[in-house]
Amino acid sequence: MENMEKRESWGSRFGALMAMAGMAIGLGNVWRFPYMVGENGGGAFVFAYLVVMALIVVPLSIIEAGMGKGVGKGVIDTYTHIFKNKTTGITLGGISALLYFAMNFFFIAVMGVSLYFIYVSAVGLWTTIPPDQIYDHVNSNKTVLLGLFMVLCIFISYVVYKGISQGIEKVSKFMVPGIFVCFGITIIYSIFAFPNIADGFNYYLNPDFSKLASFKLWLAATGQALFSVGVGPGCILVYGSHLKKKEDATLQVTTMALVDLSAAIIAGLAIIPATIALGLNPESGSKLIFVVLPTLFSQIPFGNVLGILVFTAVFFAGITSAIAQLEVPVTTFMDAFNWKRGKTVLVFTIITIVCSVPAVYSDAVLNFWSDLAGNYGFIVTAGIGAIAWIYVYGVKKIRVEYLNPTSEITLPTAFDMLVKYFAGPIMIIIMINSLFPFL
Amino acid sequence: MTGGTIAMLIFILLIFAFTFYLVSKTLKHEN
Numbered sequence: 001m002e003n004m005e006k007r008e009s010w011g012s013r014f015g016a017l018m019a020m021a022g023m024a025i026g027l028g029n030v031w032r033f034p035y036m037v038g039e040n041g042g043g044a045f046v047f048a049y050l051v052v053m054a055l056i057v058v059p060l061s062i063i064e065a066g067m068g069k070g071v072g073k074g075v076i077d078t079y080t081h082i083f084k085n086k087t088t089g090i091t092l093g094g095i096s097a098l099l100y101f102a103m104n105f106f107f108i109a110v111m112g113v114s115l116y117f118i119y120v121s122a123v124g125l126w127t128t129i130p131p132d133q134i135y136d137h138v139n140s141n142k143t144v145l146l147g148l149f150m151v152l153c154i155f156i157s158y159v160v161y162k163g164i165s166q167g168i169e170k171v172s173k174f175m176v177p178g179i180f181v182c183f184g185i186t187i188i189y190s191i192f193a194f195p196n197i198a199d200g201f202n203y204y205l206n207p208d209f210s211k212l213a214s215f216k217l218w219l220a221a222t223g224q225a226l227f228s229v230g231v232g233p234g235c236i237l238v239y240g241s242h243l244k245k246k247e248d249a250t251l252q253v254t255t256m257a258l259v260d261l262s263a264a265i266i267a268g269l270a271i272i273p274a275t276i277a278l279g280l281n282p283e284s285g286s287k288l289i290f291v292v293l294p295t296l297f298s299q300i301p302f303g304n305v306l307g308i309l310v311f312t313a314v315f316f317a318g319i320t321s322a323i324a325q326l327e328v329p330v331t332t333f334m335d336a337f338n339w340k341r342g343k344t345v346l347v348f349t350i351i352t353i354v355c356s357v358p359a360v361y362s363d364a365v366l367n368f369w370s371d372l373a374g375n376y377g378f379i380v381t382a383g384i385g386a387i388a389w390i391y392v393y394g395v396k397k398i399r400v401e402y403l404n405p406t407s408e409i410t411l412p413t414a415f416d417m418l419v420k421y422f423a424g425p426i427m428i429i430i431m432i433n434s435l436f437p438f439l
Numbered sequence: 440m441t442g443g444t445i446a447m448l449i450f451i452l453l454i455f456a457f458t459f460y461l462v463s464k465t466l467k468h469e470n
Contacts, residue, residue, distance in 0.1 A: 013465050043447030050454070198440040205447040255461040262458045265451055 011165035022320025034268030041211030068240030070402030074332030099377030121307025200273025232382025
């Protein structure tokens with residue numbers, strides 16, 4: 001407890017909000033949410049997503065942030081505090097922080113590719129290489145990708161080394177609004193540039209409310225929302241732990257979830273209607289970003305400019321998440337073992353380089369890290385986290401002691417019931433279903 | 440554009456407006 005005074009806090013409320021939003025807004029907002037909206041009843045999916053956000057994701061996120069703010073420590077110390085046992089804390093907290101960190105082993109490599117695509121757009125590479133072959137061309141240029149990876153790795157490490165207010169907060173205050181500006185300009189351009197843009201808007205948004213009766217739609221919306229905001233593995237916990245004691249965690253987290261949703265909707269508005277208007281098939285995942293979009297940009301006037309804007313937005317969305325994926329283990333190990341920030345960042349940067357360089361050269365290694373950390377690791381640690389703060393530590397204690405005293409929004413007793421008997425069980429079921437599909 | 444799409448665009452604008460309201464509320468309390 002003696003180093004509590006030295007612990008860094010966010011410099012401003014807006015900075016904290018942008019950092020939390022930057023952590024939540026990631027590739028899923030750009031390459032998964034828009035596709036899911038188009039495929040799952042358009043506006044009906046957005047409606048279902050909002051309901052799921054309000055009843056499941058935001059309450060769980062508030063509890064996690066409250067837990068973080070209350071204990072004011074990293075993941076290991078929080079688990080130690082909850083289970084009153086250092087070994088359990090080191091085991092559960094260490095695994096959670098390390099698996100969350102391991103997402104960077106494939107994430108930064110993908111960010112390198114998206115950075116390369118800013119260059120591809122700037123020089124209009126699609127005039128010399130067919131747009132559907134650009135990704136293969138980029139992916140074969142391993143020397144450049146390795147260089148980009150190293151630059152990004154050093155950049156991310158430097159930001160985290162600079163700390164909470166001077167590093168992460170400053171970068172997030174620039175990059176998160178940047179995502180909205182880049183996509184916003186793209187939307188305005190699309191409206192005026194495509195005569196049949198209305199067809200694209202109809203595809204993306206026309207609500208088919210009959211789909212609300214589909215269990216699969218609710219399952220998809222819940223899974224997407226939980227993954228997008230990042231409930232469970234400890235990222236909200238760690239970012240919440242850097243809130244000042246007087247801060248309103250309930251308001252901050254609610255706003256963060258809505259900013260995350262807005263970013264996903266805006267990304268969809270920027271990408272999907274234009275894709276449909278040009279008769280292209282909107283795909284999901286990396287194919288949408290690295291194959292469909294270059295094809296789109298190659299066919300329109302000012303495609304270069306639009307490409308730079310969209311890939312910059314993708315880059316900003318990804319890089320702020322990558323920063324969170326480094327900050328979580330750094331804070332956790334600093335708190336647990338009294339390490340200095342510089343030393344901790346150096347250790348994790350070296351691990352990142354050792355584990356990621358093979359992923360730059362091999363898609364098989366990249367997919368391995370993606371599956372291990374981004375899929376299974378996230379699910380397992382998120383489930384453990386939810387059980388720990390909801391059922392072991394207790395929702396009521398977090399609400400009454402850590403959240404309500406400093407919040408404008410007084411959470412009622414019914415909030416405990418909502419989290420314990422509805423949001424928590426649903427999250428655990430969704431996580432189990434992601435590992436062993438039974439629904 | 441269908442009526443449903445227009446209704447959803449209005450719904451989305453309301454989401455954005457509420458988000459903006461919460462963000463400005465955050466800024467208002469800035470020290």
